[in-house]
Amino acid sequence: MSNFIEISEVGPRDGLQSIKRIMPLAAKKAWIDAEAACGVPEIEVGSFVPPKLLPQLADTAELVAYARTIDRLKVAVLVPNLRGAEDAIKAGAHKITIPLSASETHSLANVNRTHVQMLDAVRAIVALIKTLPPAERPFFEGGISTAFGCTLEGQIPEAKILELASALMEAGCDEVGLSDTTGYATPGHVIALVQAVKAEVGEQNLTGLHLHNTRGLGLANVLAALDHGITTIDASLGGIGGCPFAPGASGNIVTEDLVFMLDAMGFETGIDLDALLKVRDIVTEALPGEPMYGFIPEAGLPKGYNLSGTA
Amino acid sequence: MSNFIEISEVGPRDGLQSIKRIMPLAAKKAWIDAEAACGVPEIEVGSFVPPKLLPQLADTAELVAYARTIDRLKVAVLVPNLRGAEDAIKAGAHKITIPLSASETHSLANVNRTHVQMLDAVRAIVALIKTLPPAERPFFEGGISTAFGCTLEGQIPEAKILELASALMEAGCDEVGLSDTTGYATPGHVIALVQAVKAEVGEQNLTGLHLHNTRGLGLANVLAALDHGITTIDASLGGIGGCPFAPGASGNIVTEDLVFMLDAMGFETGIDLDALLKVRDIVTEALPGEPMYGFIPEAGLPKGYNLSGTA
Numbered sequence: 001m002s003n004f005i006e007i008s009e010v011g012p013r014d015g016l017q018s019i020k021r022i023m024p025l026a027a028k029k030a031w032i033d034a035e036a037a038c039g040v041p042e043i044e045v046g047s048f049v050p051p052k053l054l055p056q057l058a059d060t061a062e063l064v065a066y067a068r069t070i071d072r073l074k075v076a077v078l079v080p081n082l083r084g085a086e087d088a089i090k091a092g093a094h095k096i097t098i099p100l101s102a103s104e105t106h107s108l109a110n111v112n113r114t115h116v117q118m119l120d121a122v123r124a125i126v127a128l129i130k131t132l133p134p135a136e137r138p139f140f141e142g143g144i145s146t147a148f149g150c151t152l153e154g155q156i157p158e159a160k161i162l163e164l165a166s167a168l169m170e171a172g173c174d175e176v177g178l179s180d181t182t183g184y185a186t187p188g189h190v191i192a193l194v195q196a197v198k199a200e201v202g203e204q205n206l207t208g209l210h211l212h213n214t215r216g217l218g219l220a221n222v223l224a225a226l227d228h229g230i231t232t233i234d235a236s237l238g239g240i241g242g243c244p245f246a247p248g249a250s251g252n253i254v255t256e257d258l259v260f261m262l263d264a265m266g267f268e269t270g271i272d273l274d275a276l277l278k279v280r281d282i283v284t285e286a287l288p289g290e291p292m293y294g295f296i297p298e299a300g301l302p303k304g305y306n307l308s309g310t311a
Numbered sequence: 312m313s314n315f316i317e318i319s320e321v322g323p324r325d326g327l328q329s330i331k332r333i334m335p336l337a338a339k340k341a342w343i344d345a346e347a348a349c350g351v352p353e354i355e356v357g358s359f360v361p362p363k364l365l366p367q368l369a370d371t372a373e374l375v376a377y378a379r380t381i382d383r384l385k386v387a388v389l390v391p392n393l394r395g396a397e398d399a400i401k402a403g404a405h406k407i408t409i410p411l412s413a414s415e416t417h418s419l420a421n422v423n424r425t426h427v428q429m430l431d432a433v434r435a436i437v438a439l440i441k442t443l444p445p446a447e448r449p450f451f452e453g454g455i456s457t458a459f460g461c462t463l464e465g466q467i468p469e470a471k472i473l474e475l476a477s478a479l480m481e482a483g484c485d486e487v488g489l490s491d492t493t494g495y496a497t498p499g500h501v502i503a504l505v506q507a508v509k510a511e512v513g514e515q516n517l518t519g520l521h522l523h524n525t526r527g528l529g530l531a532n533v534l535a536a537l538d539h540g541i542t543t544i545d546a547s548l549g550g551i552g553g554c555p556f557a558p559g560a561s562g563n564i565v566t567e568d569l570v571f572m573l574d575a576m577g578f579e580t581g582i583d584l585d586a587l588l589k590v591r592d593i594v595t596e597a598l599p600g601e602p603m604y605g606f607i608p609e610a611g612l613p614k615g616y617n618l619s620g621t622a
Contacts, residue, residue, distance in 0.1 A: 154615030216606030295527030304465030
């Protein structure tokens with residue numbers, strides 16, 4: 001299906017880590033269950049970080065185990081280091097992403113590691129994965145965060161991004177991704193960087209973007225990326241989340257709005273938008289008063305609009 | 312300048328007609344003054360409709376006269392009929408737009424006129440314009456509203472839009488425009504309709520779009536249009552406004568966010584964004600408590616970002 005765009009729901013990880021209150025495990029399970037039932041193909045259910053740093057995600061191992069029982073769902077997690085990867089593998093994650101911040105200043109602030117130290121961790125994780133029988137190996141992505149600029153360093157030179165992308169692939173990652181951690185991306189920059197990274201690491205080794213909507217350009221950036229071989233887009237239900245360590249950064253792309261845009265453009269997502277809109281209730285009931293975003297949830301579908309999945 | 316995108320500020324018309332309170336004339340003048348000083352090339356300052364229908368815009372004639380005194384500013388107005396056009400010409404507007412709703416149901420609800428009656432009005436206005444010396448003739452645009460769908464009728468067949476576009480040009484308009492009155496437009500639809508209308512009336516006779524952000528796709532729709540020969544985009548400071556007669560429709564494209572996107576993509580707008588952000592104060596002081604939108608005003612420019620006009 002060349003027309004298929006894979007939406008990766010990151011709300012349970014990227015959304016919840018930005019919210020102080022802890023969502024009860026039962027609500028998280030209900031949320032993941034409900035989104036998977038809507039046809040969402042991949043959900044990032046949590047992050048294997050020390051519970052004292054992110055108590056909101058302390059139940060990630062249980063969530064992975066639970067999500068693994070859901071048919072056809074790809075269960076993704078974030079890990080900051082080898083220890084996290086060990087936990088992720090033990091729990092049974094299908095996909096592991098390690099974020100490598102293009103801004104070394106941000107990397108030090110976020111995980112207290114230099115680029116060299118992060119790449120060492122990547123190699124150690126690859127070595128660990130290789131000890132597993134091939135059928136049990138998780139997909140391992142190197143996610144380059146602050147790829148479109150950093151609130152501390154400003155723009156990161158493209159040469160640095162390309163160097164890191166190469167280094168991640170050489171270290172043994174299955175793929176690299178680009179993250180607009182700070183919401184600095186603009187359509188022209190998305191096109192230029194996607195083209196440059198694909199030229200550096202190979203067309204097939206960059207397929208996914210994690211974009212924010214901090215400056216209102218989230219969907220315009222997706223639109224630009226779709227024309228340049230990007231087929232996986234991260235988004236968060238109700239747009240919750242962002243990066244708590246990048247001051248001023250907030251606002252994931254809203255999954256509901258993204259599904260609408262893709263559907264209206266004739267892309268397949270496999271997601272039932274009407275059903276997805278109802279999943280918001282689970283989040284708002286579990287986190288009353290927490291702001292949820294999204295235009296489609298507020299304005300509704302255009303009169304007479306037939307969702308491709310339901311027409 | 313092939314790289315120039317003309318932003319037409321419609322806040323004083325489209326924005327203020329949606330707000331019940333009446334902005335004092337002095338504040339309107341200050342707003343128009345300030346935006347023109349930022350480099351905004353065209354401002355739709357009002358609408359020549361009966362004051363009892365839209366008392367918010369009752370001072371349009373005075374505003375046109377005032378705005379005419381501002382160097383290099385193109386002064387645009389909306390007119391619903393011949394009477395409005397007479398007033399617009401008397402006041403000295405540079406550009407007159409008559410909205411023709413593709414949805415006849417909406418046309419009847421909005422101005423109580425059928426398509427035939429509206430086209431008669433267009434011909435009468437053209438006849439009036441032709442009585443003027445060439446140097447004094449205003450530019451006359453036929454704006455097809457609800458072009459991307461109507462909250463009453465749903466989708467309008469493309470054949471109907473093409474028929475109306477042709478009829479407007481045959482009646483003597485200088486150009487047609489397309490308005491997404493209801494916020495139904497999506498990037499694929501924008502591309503398809505722009506291409507179809509250009510093929511129908513000629514490449515040079517459709518250059519402008521009036522898009523809303525009701526479903527969060529405003530800037531993505533602009534991005535799509537830029538690739539297809541659209542060079543004029545309407546927007547509203549703080550995103551105020553929408554169509555008060557189309558239930559549920561709201562939210563113009565935010566001028567500030569649009570300028571940022573275009574600047575970041577290397578387009579010229581002639582607008583000083585830093586200065587534009589300060590103009591919001593004039594509106595909020597004149598209409599305290601009125602919601603103003605925009606991502607750039609909230610998130611600020613990316614660290615180290617150099618505006619092309621100020622670098």
